[in-house]
Amino acid sequence: MDEFDVVVVGGGSGGSAVAGRLAEGGKRVCLLEAGGRNNTALIKTPGFMPFLNDKSNYRYETVPQKGLNGRTGYQPRGRGLGGSSAINAMVYIRGNSWDYDNWEALGCSGWSHDDVLPYFKRAEHNVRGEDEFHGDDGPLWVSDQKWPNPGSLAFVEAAAQLQLPRNNDFNGATQAGFGLYQVTQKDGERWSAARAYVEPKRKSKNLDIRIGVTVQRLVITDGRVTGVTYSVGGKERTVSARGAVVLSAGAFNSPQILMLSGIGPAAHLREHGIEVKLDKPAVGSDLQDHIDYVSSWETQSKDFIGDSLAGTVRMAKAIVEHRRKRTGIMTTPYAEAGGFWKVMPDAPAPDIQWHFVPAMLEDHGREKVKGHGFSLHACVLRPESRGTVRLDSREASHAPRIDPNFLDDDRDIATLREGVRLSHRIASSPSLSRYEPKDRYAIDLDDDAQLDELIRSRADTVYHPVGTCRMGADADAVVDPTLKARGVDGLYIADASIMPRLVSGNTNAPSIMIGERCADFVKDALAA
Structure with a gap:
Protein backbone atom coordinates (compact mmCIF):
# COMPACT_ATOMS: atom_id res chain seq x y z
CA MET A 1 0.00 0.00 0.00
CA ASP A 2 2.89 2.36 0.66
CA GLU A 3 4.90 1.75 -2.52
CA PHE A 4 4.26 3.92 -5.55
CA ASP A 5 5.76 4.71 -8.93
CA VAL A 6 6.15 8.37 -7.93
CA VAL A 7 5.81 10.27 -4.66
CA VAL A 8 5.08 14.00 -5.00
CA VAL A 9 5.86 16.23 -2.02
CA GLY A 10 3.62 19.31 -2.00
CA GLY A 11 0.21 19.86 -3.59
CA GLY A 12 0.77 23.44 -4.72
CA SER A 13 0.85 24.84 -8.24
CA GLY A 14 3.74 22.71 -9.50
CA GLY A 15 2.95 19.63 -7.43
CA SER A 16 -0.71 19.53 -8.44
CA ALA A 17 0.26 19.61 -12.12
CA VAL A 18 2.91 16.90 -11.70
CA ALA A 19 0.67 14.58 -9.67
CA GLY A 20 -2.36 15.03 -11.90
CA ARG A 21 -0.51 14.52 -15.15
CA LEU A 22 1.44 11.46 -13.92
CA ALA A 23 -1.72 9.84 -12.55
CA GLU A 24 -3.46 10.59 -15.83
CA GLY A 25 -0.55 8.92 -17.63
CA GLY A 26 -1.02 5.66 -15.73
CA LYS A 27 1.54 6.07 -12.96
CA ARG A 28 0.64 5.22 -9.35
CA VAL A 29 1.20 8.48 -7.51
CA CYS A 30 1.19 9.41 -3.83
CA LEU A 31 0.67 13.13 -3.19
CA LEU A 32 1.76 14.40 0.25
CA GLU A 33 0.43 17.77 1.45
CA ALA A 34 0.83 19.48 4.82
CA GLY A 35 -2.43 21.41 4.68
CA GLY A 36 -6.03 20.50 3.98
CA ARG A 37 -8.19 20.09 0.91
CA ASN A 38 -8.90 23.82 0.47
CA ASN A 39 -12.34 23.05 -0.86
CA THR A 40 -14.43 25.55 1.15
CA ALA A 41 -16.57 28.48 0.05
CA LEU A 42 -14.03 30.77 1.72
CA ILE A 43 -11.33 29.55 -0.68
CA LYS A 44 -13.56 29.31 -3.75
CA THR A 45 -15.03 32.81 -3.42
CA PRO A 46 -12.48 35.23 -4.91
CA GLY A 47 -13.54 38.22 -2.83
CA PHE A 48 -12.86 36.40 0.43
CA MET A 49 -9.11 36.40 -0.29
CA PRO A 50 -8.23 38.98 2.43
CA PHE A 51 -10.04 36.87 5.04
CA LEU A 52 -8.33 33.52 4.50
CA ASN A 53 -7.04 32.02 7.73
CA ASP A 54 -3.94 30.25 9.01
CA LYS A 55 -5.22 26.87 7.84
CA SER A 56 -4.50 27.85 4.25
CA ASN A 57 -1.56 30.23 4.76
CA TYR A 58 1.82 29.62 6.41
CA ARG A 59 2.14 33.37 7.10
CA TYR A 60 5.93 33.32 7.17
CA GLU A 61 8.05 36.27 8.26
CA THR A 62 11.52 37.22 7.06
CA VAL A 63 14.52 38.05 9.19
CA PRO A 64 14.99 41.81 9.70
CA GLN A 65 15.86 43.45 6.38
CA LYS A 66 18.68 45.98 6.41
CA GLY A 67 17.40 47.37 3.10
CA LEU A 68 13.98 47.98 4.67
CA ASN A 69 15.18 49.93 7.72
CA GLY A 70 15.47 46.73 9.76
CA ARG A 71 11.82 45.74 9.33
CA THR A 72 10.75 42.11 9.05
CA GLY A 73 8.76 41.30 5.92
CA TYR A 74 5.61 39.24 5.52
CA GLN A 75 5.73 36.14 3.32
CA PRO A 76 2.33 34.50 2.85
CA ARG A 77 2.55 31.00 1.32
CA GLY A 78 -0.29 28.69 0.46
CA ARG A 79 -0.91 25.69 2.71
CA GLY A 80 -3.14 22.90 1.46
CA LEU A 81 -4.04 21.54 -1.95
CA GLY A 82 -3.51 24.21 -4.59
CA GLY A 83 -0.80 25.86 -2.51
CA SER A 84 -0.50 29.57 -3.17
CA SER A 85 -2.96 29.29 -6.09
CA ALA A 86 -5.62 28.74 -3.40
CA ILE A 87 -4.91 32.07 -1.67
CA ASN A 88 -3.45 34.37 -4.35
CA ALA A 89 -4.94 37.19 -6.42
CA MET A 90 -5.50 34.74 -9.32
CA VAL A 91 -3.64 36.95 -11.81
CA TYR A 92 -2.70 34.90 -14.87
CA ILE A 93 0.68 36.11 -16.09
CA ARG A 94 3.45 34.02 -17.65
CA GLY A 95 6.30 36.50 -17.66
CA ASN A 96 8.09 38.00 -20.63
CA SER A 97 9.32 35.89 -23.56
CA TRP A 98 12.75 37.43 -22.91
CA ASP A 99 12.86 35.68 -19.51
CA TYR A 100 12.77 32.20 -20.98
CA ASP A 101 15.16 33.00 -23.81
CA ASN A 102 17.50 34.32 -21.12
CA TRP A 103 17.16 31.05 -19.18
CA GLU A 104 18.35 29.20 -22.25
CA ALA A 105 21.20 31.68 -22.73
CA LEU A 106 22.24 30.90 -19.15
CA GLY A 107 22.60 27.22 -20.07
CA CYS A 108 19.09 25.90 -19.43
CA SER A 109 18.69 24.23 -22.80
CA GLY A 110 15.11 23.48 -23.77
CA TRP A 111 13.67 26.38 -21.76
CA SER A 112 13.42 29.12 -24.39
CA HIS A 113 10.07 30.81 -24.90
CA ASP A 114 9.41 28.63 -27.94
CA ASP A 115 10.06 25.56 -25.78
CA VAL A 116 7.79 26.53 -22.86
CA LEU A 117 4.90 28.07 -24.84
CA PRO A 118 3.36 24.68 -25.77
CA TYR A 119 3.24 23.77 -22.07
CA PHE A 120 1.54 27.03 -21.13
CA LYS A 121 -1.00 26.36 -23.88
CA ARG A 122 -1.47 22.72 -22.84
CA ALA A 123 -2.28 23.77 -19.28
CA GLU A 124 -4.67 26.54 -20.24
CA HIS A 125 -8.42 26.68 -20.82
CA ASN A 126 -8.75 30.28 -21.90
CA VAL A 127 -12.33 31.47 -22.29
CA ARG A 128 -11.25 33.57 -25.28
CA GLY A 129 -10.43 30.42 -27.23
CA GLU A 130 -7.32 28.97 -28.83
CA ASP A 131 -4.84 31.02 -30.85
CA GLU A 132 -1.11 31.32 -31.43
CA PHE A 133 -0.46 32.07 -27.75
CA HIS A 134 -3.33 30.36 -25.90
CA GLY A 135 -4.97 26.99 -25.37
CA ASP A 136 -8.63 26.29 -24.69
CA ASP A 137 -8.82 22.65 -23.62
CA GLY A 138 -6.40 22.48 -20.68
CA PRO A 139 -7.44 22.00 -17.05
CA LEU A 140 -6.51 25.51 -15.82
CA TRP A 141 -9.38 27.92 -16.47
CA VAL A 142 -8.37 31.46 -17.41
CA SER A 143 -11.19 34.00 -17.53
CA ASP A 144 -11.86 37.65 -18.23
CA GLN A 145 -13.21 39.82 -15.42
CA LYS A 146 -16.88 40.60 -15.95
CA ALA A 158 -5.44 57.19 -16.90
CA ALA A 159 -2.41 55.30 -18.22
CA ALA A 160 -3.67 55.75 -21.79
CA GLN A 161 -3.97 59.50 -21.18
CA LEU A 162 -0.18 59.46 -20.57
CA GLN A 163 0.25 57.79 -23.99
CA LEU A 164 0.98 54.45 -22.31
CA PRO A 165 -0.49 51.79 -24.62
CA ARG A 166 -3.47 49.63 -23.76
CA ASN A 167 -2.89 45.88 -23.71
CA ASN A 168 -5.75 43.40 -23.50
CA ASP A 169 -3.45 40.35 -23.46
CA PHE A 170 -0.25 40.51 -21.39
CA ASN A 171 0.48 36.90 -22.42
CA GLY A 172 0.18 37.56 -26.13
CA ALA A 173 2.44 39.12 -28.74
CA THR A 174 3.72 41.81 -26.38
CA GLN A 175 3.76 42.29 -22.63
CA ALA A 176 4.15 46.07 -22.50
CA GLY A 177 1.11 48.21 -21.79
CA PHE A 178 -1.81 48.54 -19.37
CA GLY A 179 -5.14 46.78 -19.00
CA LEU A 180 -7.31 44.43 -16.96
CA TYR A 181 -5.75 41.14 -15.89
CA GLN A 182 -7.10 37.74 -16.84
CA VAL A 183 -7.65 35.52 -13.80
CA THR A 184 -7.63 31.83 -12.87
CA GLN A 185 -11.37 31.55 -12.34
CA LYS A 186 -14.13 29.36 -13.71
CA ASP A 187 -17.72 30.61 -13.69
CA GLY A 188 -16.99 33.19 -10.99
CA GLU A 189 -15.08 30.85 -8.64
CA ARG A 190 -11.36 30.57 -7.90
CA TRP A 191 -9.81 27.86 -10.03
CA SER A 192 -6.72 26.68 -8.16
CA ALA A 193 -4.13 24.23 -9.48
CA ALA A 194 -5.71 21.57 -7.27
CA ARG A 195 -9.15 22.12 -8.81
CA ALA A 196 -7.52 21.90 -12.23
CA TYR A 197 -5.32 18.82 -11.76
CA VAL A 198 -6.01 16.97 -8.48
CA GLU A 199 -9.75 17.10 -7.74
CA PRO A 200 -10.73 15.52 -11.12
CA LYS A 201 -8.45 12.53 -10.25
CA ARG A 202 -9.61 12.23 -6.63
CA LYS A 203 -11.42 8.91 -7.28
CA SER A 204 -8.69 7.53 -9.51
CA LYS A 205 -6.93 4.39 -8.31
CA ASN A 206 -3.70 5.95 -9.57
CA LEU A 207 -3.71 8.90 -7.14
CA ASP A 208 -3.38 8.53 -3.36
CA ILE A 209 -3.83 11.98 -1.76
CA ARG A 210 -2.59 12.33 1.81
CA ILE A 211 -3.32 15.68 3.45
CA GLY A 212 -2.41 16.97 6.90
CA VAL A 213 1.03 15.33 6.86
CA THR A 214 4.41 16.87 7.70
CA VAL A 215 7.29 15.65 5.55
CA GLN A 216 10.29 15.00 7.79
CA ARG A 217 12.93 13.97 5.27
CA LEU A 218 13.68 12.25 2.00
CA VAL A 219 14.87 8.65 2.28
CA ILE A 220 18.28 8.38 0.63
CA THR A 221 19.80 4.93 0.05
CA ASP A 222 23.18 4.50 -1.70
CA GLY A 223 22.94 7.91 -3.33
CA ARG A 224 19.35 7.48 -4.49
CA VAL A 225 16.13 8.97 -3.13
CA THR A 226 13.87 5.97 -2.62
CA GLY A 227 11.03 7.41 -0.59
CA VAL A 228 9.73 10.03 1.84
CA THR A 229 9.23 9.90 5.60
CA TYR A 230 6.37 11.98 6.98
CA SER A 231 4.61 12.37 10.31
CA VAL A 232 0.90 12.35 11.00
CA GLY A 233 -0.89 12.03 14.33
CA GLY A 234 2.41 11.95 16.18
CA LYS A 235 3.66 8.91 14.25
CA GLU A 236 6.16 8.60 11.40
CA ARG A 237 5.42 6.72 8.20
CA THR A 238 7.49 6.12 5.09
CA VAL A 239 6.23 5.82 1.51
CA SER A 240 8.51 4.27 -1.12
CA ALA A 241 8.98 5.36 -4.72
CA ARG A 242 9.92 2.79 -7.32
CA GLY A 243 10.53 5.40 -9.98
CA ALA A 244 11.03 8.92 -8.60
CA VAL A 245 10.31 11.43 -5.89
CA VAL A 246 9.22 14.91 -7.04
CA LEU A 247 9.79 17.72 -4.56
CA SER A 248 7.27 20.53 -5.09
CA ALA A 249 7.13 22.23 -1.71
CA GLY A 250 7.88 25.75 -2.98
CA ALA A 251 10.75 28.22 -2.84
CA PHE A 252 10.92 28.10 0.97
CA ASN A 253 9.99 24.54 1.87
CA SER A 254 11.72 22.65 -0.94
CA PRO A 255 15.19 23.79 0.18
CA GLN A 256 14.13 23.25 3.80
CA ILE A 257 13.23 19.61 3.12
CA LEU A 258 16.46 19.09 1.17
CA MET A 259 18.52 20.46 4.05
CA LEU A 260 16.62 18.37 6.62
CA SER A 261 17.50 15.39 4.41
CA GLY A 262 21.23 16.20 4.41
CA ILE A 263 21.39 17.95 1.03
CA GLY A 264 22.64 21.53 1.21
CA PRO A 265 25.53 23.71 2.43
CA ALA A 266 27.63 21.28 4.50
CA ALA A 267 28.74 23.74 7.20
CA HIS A 268 25.17 24.91 7.77
CA LEU A 269 23.86 21.34 8.04
CA ARG A 270 26.54 20.46 10.56
CA GLU A 271 25.55 23.48 12.66
CA HIS A 272 22.18 21.78 13.08
CA GLY A 273 23.62 18.33 13.68
CA ILE A 274 22.42 16.96 10.34
CA GLU A 275 24.48 14.29 8.59
CA VAL A 276 25.71 15.63 5.25
CA LYS A 277 24.58 13.39 2.40
CA LEU A 278 25.47 15.88 -0.33
CA ASP A 279 27.30 19.19 0.04
CA LYS A 280 25.28 21.54 -2.19
CA PRO A 281 25.81 25.25 -1.40
CA ALA A 282 23.21 26.32 -4.00
CA VAL A 283 20.39 24.77 -1.97
CA GLY A 284 18.65 27.68 -0.27
CA SER A 285 20.80 30.25 -2.06
CA ASP A 286 19.96 32.60 -4.96
CA LEU A 287 16.63 33.64 -3.39
CA GLN A 288 15.03 36.29 -5.61
CA ASP A 289 11.74 38.07 -4.99
CA HIS A 290 9.80 41.01 -6.38
CA ILE A 291 10.31 43.99 -4.08
CA ASP A 292 7.15 46.08 -4.24
CA TYR A 293 5.98 49.51 -3.13
CA VAL A 294 2.27 50.29 -2.64
CA SER A 295 1.20 53.89 -3.20
CA SER A 296 -2.16 54.69 -1.60
CA TRP A 297 -4.78 57.40 -2.06
CA GLU A 298 -7.97 58.26 -0.16
CA THR A 299 -11.10 59.47 -1.95
CA GLN A 300 -14.56 60.65 -1.02
CA SER A 301 -15.99 58.49 -3.81
CA LYS A 302 -17.69 55.26 -2.76
CA ASP A 303 -16.91 53.71 -6.15
CA PHE A 304 -13.94 52.02 -4.50
CA ILE A 305 -14.06 49.14 -2.04
CA GLY A 306 -13.82 50.52 1.48
CA ASP A 307 -14.56 50.36 5.18
CA SER A 308 -17.76 52.36 5.70
CA LEU A 309 -21.41 51.66 6.35
CA ALA A 310 -22.20 51.95 2.65
CA GLY A 311 -19.21 49.77 1.77
CA THR A 312 -20.22 47.08 4.26
CA VAL A 313 -23.82 46.98 2.99
CA ARG A 314 -22.58 46.74 -0.58
CA MET A 315 -20.26 43.82 0.20
CA ALA A 316 -22.94 41.99 2.21
CA LYS A 317 -25.26 42.15 -0.81
CA ALA A 318 -22.40 41.03 -3.04
CA ILE A 319 -21.74 37.95 -0.86
CA VAL A 320 -25.40 36.91 -1.14
CA GLU A 321 -25.29 37.44 -4.91
CA HIS A 322 -22.15 35.37 -5.28
CA ARG A 323 -23.50 32.50 -3.19
CA ARG A 324 -26.66 32.44 -5.32
CA LYS A 325 -25.32 33.14 -8.81
CA ARG A 326 -21.46 33.23 -8.68
CA THR A 327 -21.63 36.73 -10.17
CA GLY A 328 -20.92 40.30 -9.10
CA ILE A 329 -18.15 42.12 -7.29
CA MET A 330 -17.19 39.17 -5.06
CA THR A 331 -15.48 37.74 -8.15
CA THR A 332 -12.83 40.45 -7.72
CA PRO A 333 -9.15 39.44 -7.62
CA TYR A 334 -8.55 42.85 -5.97
CA ALA A 335 -5.51 43.31 -8.24
CA GLU A 336 -7.95 43.93 -11.08
CA ALA A 337 -5.82 45.97 -13.46
CA GLY A 338 -2.18 46.67 -14.04
CA GLY A 339 0.56 46.93 -16.56
CA PHE A 340 4.17 46.49 -17.61
CA TRP A 341 6.54 49.23 -18.71
CA LYS A 342 10.23 50.01 -19.02
CA VAL A 343 11.45 52.80 -16.71
CA MET A 344 15.23 52.29 -17.06
CA PRO A 345 16.79 52.98 -20.47
CA ASP A 346 19.00 49.87 -20.57
CA ALA A 347 16.28 47.34 -19.63
CA PRO A 348 15.83 44.53 -22.20
CA ALA A 349 12.09 44.27 -21.40
CA PRO A 350 9.57 45.98 -19.09
CA ASP A 351 11.21 46.30 -15.69
CA ILE A 352 8.23 47.40 -13.56
CA GLN A 353 4.86 45.72 -13.09
CA TRP A 354 1.85 47.54 -11.64
CA HIS A 355 -1.12 46.05 -9.81
CA PHE A 356 -4.06 48.43 -9.33
CA VAL A 357 -6.29 47.66 -6.33
CA PRO A 358 -9.60 49.58 -5.93
CA ALA A 359 -9.12 49.79 -2.16
CA MET A 360 -6.62 51.29 0.28
CA LEU A 361 -4.02 48.74 1.35
CA GLU A 362 -1.85 48.78 4.45
CA ASP A 363 0.51 46.01 5.56
CA HIS A 364 -0.68 43.52 2.91
CA GLY A 365 -4.31 44.23 3.79
CA ARG A 366 -3.78 43.04 7.37
CA GLU A 367 -4.35 46.52 8.82
CA LYS A 368 -7.85 47.96 8.47
CA VAL A 369 -8.06 51.38 6.85
CA LYS A 370 -11.23 53.43 7.31
CA GLY A 371 -12.81 55.04 4.29
CA HIS A 372 -12.50 54.51 0.53
CA GLY A 373 -9.69 54.87 -1.96
CA PHE A 374 -7.28 53.01 -4.19
CA SER A 375 -3.75 51.59 -4.18
CA LEU A 376 -1.13 51.05 -6.85
CA HIS A 377 1.63 48.47 -6.49
CA ALA A 378 4.90 48.92 -8.41
CA CYS A 379 7.38 46.05 -8.31
CA VAL A 380 10.90 45.56 -9.69
CA LEU A 381 10.54 42.72 -12.18
CA ARG A 382 14.15 41.52 -12.41
CA PRO A 383 15.83 42.33 -9.08
CA GLU A 384 19.59 42.08 -8.71
CA SER A 385 19.54 41.45 -4.93
CA ARG A 386 19.98 37.85 -3.79
CA GLY A 387 18.98 36.27 -0.49
CA THR A 388 18.88 32.90 1.25
CA VAL A 389 16.65 30.31 2.88
CA ARG A 390 18.24 28.46 5.78
CA LEU A 391 17.12 26.16 8.58
CA ASP A 392 16.04 27.77 11.81
CA SER A 393 15.90 24.39 13.53
CA ARG A 394 15.87 20.66 12.80
CA GLU A 395 12.11 20.55 13.36
CA ALA A 396 10.30 20.09 10.05
CA SER A 397 7.23 21.86 11.44
CA HIS A 398 9.22 25.05 12.18
CA ALA A 399 9.39 27.86 9.64
CA PRO A 400 12.67 28.19 7.74
CA ARG A 401 14.83 31.30 8.13
CA ILE A 402 13.98 33.54 5.18
CA ASP A 403 16.24 36.40 4.13
CA PRO A 404 15.31 37.96 0.75
CA ASN A 405 18.03 40.61 1.29
CA PHE A 406 15.73 43.20 -0.27
CA LEU A 407 17.29 46.30 -1.87
CA ASP A 408 20.81 45.05 -1.20
CA ASP A 409 21.74 46.02 -4.76
CA ASP A 410 21.39 49.75 -5.44
CA ARG A 411 20.06 49.04 -8.94
CA ASP A 412 16.84 47.73 -7.41
CA ILE A 413 15.94 50.89 -5.52
CA ALA A 414 16.91 53.02 -8.53
CA THR A 415 14.41 51.09 -10.66
CA LEU A 416 11.71 51.09 -7.98
CA ARG A 417 12.13 54.84 -7.50
CA GLU A 418 11.21 55.45 -11.15
CA GLY A 419 8.34 52.98 -10.95
CA VAL A 420 6.82 54.80 -7.97
CA ARG A 421 7.16 58.14 -9.76
CA LEU A 422 5.26 56.76 -12.74
CA SER A 423 2.59 55.41 -10.36
CA HIS A 424 1.97 58.95 -9.17
CA ARG A 425 1.92 60.39 -12.68
CA ILE A 426 -0.78 57.87 -13.59
CA ALA A 427 -2.78 58.77 -10.46
CA SER A 428 -2.52 62.45 -11.46
CA SER A 429 -3.90 61.76 -14.95
CA PRO A 430 -7.43 63.14 -15.57
CA SER A 431 -9.25 59.81 -15.42
CA LEU A 432 -8.15 59.19 -11.81
CA SER A 433 -7.63 62.77 -10.69
CA ARG A 434 -11.36 63.41 -11.12
CA TYR A 435 -11.79 61.33 -7.94
CA GLU A 436 -9.73 64.03 -6.17
CA PRO A 437 -7.43 61.42 -4.58
CA LYS A 438 -5.52 62.42 -1.46
CA ASP A 439 -2.02 60.92 -1.27
CA ARG A 440 -1.73 59.13 2.09
CA TYR A 441 2.08 59.46 2.07
CA ALA A 442 2.74 62.80 0.40
CA ILE A 443 6.41 63.74 -0.03
CA ASP A 444 8.56 65.54 -2.58
CA LEU A 445 8.76 62.76 -5.17
CA ASP A 446 11.56 64.56 -7.01
CA ASP A 447 13.81 64.27 -3.97
CA ASP A 448 15.67 60.95 -4.22
CA ALA A 449 16.52 60.88 -0.51
CA GLN A 450 12.91 61.43 0.61
CA LEU A 451 11.58 58.88 -1.84
CA ASP A 452 14.20 56.28 -0.91
CA GLU A 453 13.38 56.68 2.77
CA LEU A 454 9.66 56.24 2.06
CA ILE A 455 10.35 53.11 -0.01
CA ARG A 456 12.59 51.59 2.67
CA SER A 457 9.97 52.30 5.34
CA ARG A 458 7.04 50.71 3.47
CA ALA A 459 8.17 48.36 0.65
CA ASP A 460 7.86 44.58 0.90
CA THR A 461 7.30 41.48 -1.23
CA VAL A 462 4.57 41.01 -3.80
CA TYR A 463 4.80 37.26 -3.13
CA HIS A 464 7.04 35.80 -5.85
CA PRO A 465 10.03 34.04 -4.23
CA VAL A 466 12.12 31.81 -6.55
CA GLY A 467 15.60 30.47 -7.20
CA THR A 468 16.45 28.48 -4.06
CA CYS A 469 16.92 25.17 -5.96
CA ARG A 470 18.07 26.75 -9.19
CA MET A 471 18.26 24.97 -12.52
CA GLY A 472 21.44 25.16 -14.57
CA ALA A 473 23.90 23.37 -16.83
CA ASP A 474 26.72 23.85 -14.32
CA ALA A 475 27.65 21.23 -11.74
CA ASP A 476 26.83 23.64 -8.90
CA ALA A 477 23.16 23.92 -9.94
CA VAL A 478 20.64 22.03 -7.82
CA VAL A 479 18.80 20.56 -10.82
CA ASP A 480 19.70 20.06 -14.47
CA PRO A 481 17.49 21.26 -17.37
CA THR A 482 15.33 18.11 -17.03
CA LEU A 483 14.65 19.14 -13.39
CA LYS A 484 16.58 16.11 -12.14
CA ALA A 485 18.61 16.76 -8.99
CA ARG A 486 22.36 16.85 -9.47
CA GLY A 487 24.40 14.53 -7.23
CA VAL A 488 21.55 12.27 -6.11
CA ASP A 489 19.43 9.91 -8.20
CA GLY A 490 15.67 9.47 -8.26
CA LEU A 491 14.84 13.06 -7.30
CA TYR A 492 13.20 15.83 -9.32
CA ILE A 493 12.18 19.34 -8.24
CA ALA A 494 9.17 21.08 -9.77
CA ASP A 495 8.22 24.48 -8.39
CA ALA A 496 9.34 28.13 -8.52
CA SER A 497 12.53 27.27 -6.63
CA ILE A 498 14.13 25.95 -9.85
CA MET A 499 13.95 29.29 -11.69
CA PRO A 500 17.50 30.48 -12.46
CA ARG A 501 16.15 34.02 -12.78
CA LEU A 502 12.87 35.47 -11.55
CA VAL A 503 10.34 35.86 -14.35
CA SER A 504 8.99 39.31 -15.21
CA GLY A 505 5.56 38.81 -13.69
CA ASN A 506 3.44 36.71 -11.34
CA THR A 507 4.81 33.23 -10.70
CA ASN A 508 1.72 31.01 -10.45
CA ALA A 509 1.30 30.25 -14.16
CA PRO A 510 5.05 29.59 -14.64
CA SER A 511 5.03 27.21 -11.65
CA ILE A 512 2.18 25.24 -13.23
CA MET A 513 4.12 25.16 -16.52
CA ILE A 514 7.15 23.81 -14.62
CA GLY A 515 4.94 21.07 -13.15
CA GLU A 516 3.62 20.17 -16.60
CA ARG A 517 7.19 19.90 -17.94
CA CYS A 518 8.40 17.85 -14.97
CA ALA A 519 5.62 15.32 -15.50
CA ASP A 520 6.91 14.76 -19.04
CA PHE A 521 10.53 14.50 -17.87
CA VAL A 522 9.61 11.90 -15.25
CA LYS A 523 7.46 9.90 -17.70
CA ASP A 524 10.29 9.87 -20.24
CA ALA A 525 12.83 8.79 -17.63
CA LEU A 526 10.64 5.97 -16.32
CA ALA A 527 9.97 4.75 -19.86
CA ALA A 528 13.67 4.65 -20.75
Missing part, protein backbone atom coordinates in the same frame (compact mmCIF):
# COMPACT_ATOMS: atom_id res chain seq x y z
CA TRP A 147 -17.48 42.92 -12.99
CA PRO A 148 -14.39 45.15 -12.62
CA ASN A 149 -14.53 48.15 -10.32
CA PRO A 150 -15.09 51.49 -12.13
CA GLY A 151 -11.81 52.68 -10.61
CA SER A 152 -9.90 49.86 -12.30
CA LEU A 153 -11.24 50.94 -15.67
CA ALA A 154 -10.34 54.53 -14.79
CA PHE A 155 -6.76 53.41 -14.04
CA VAL A 156 -6.36 51.88 -17.51
CA GLU A 157 -7.78 55.05 -19.05
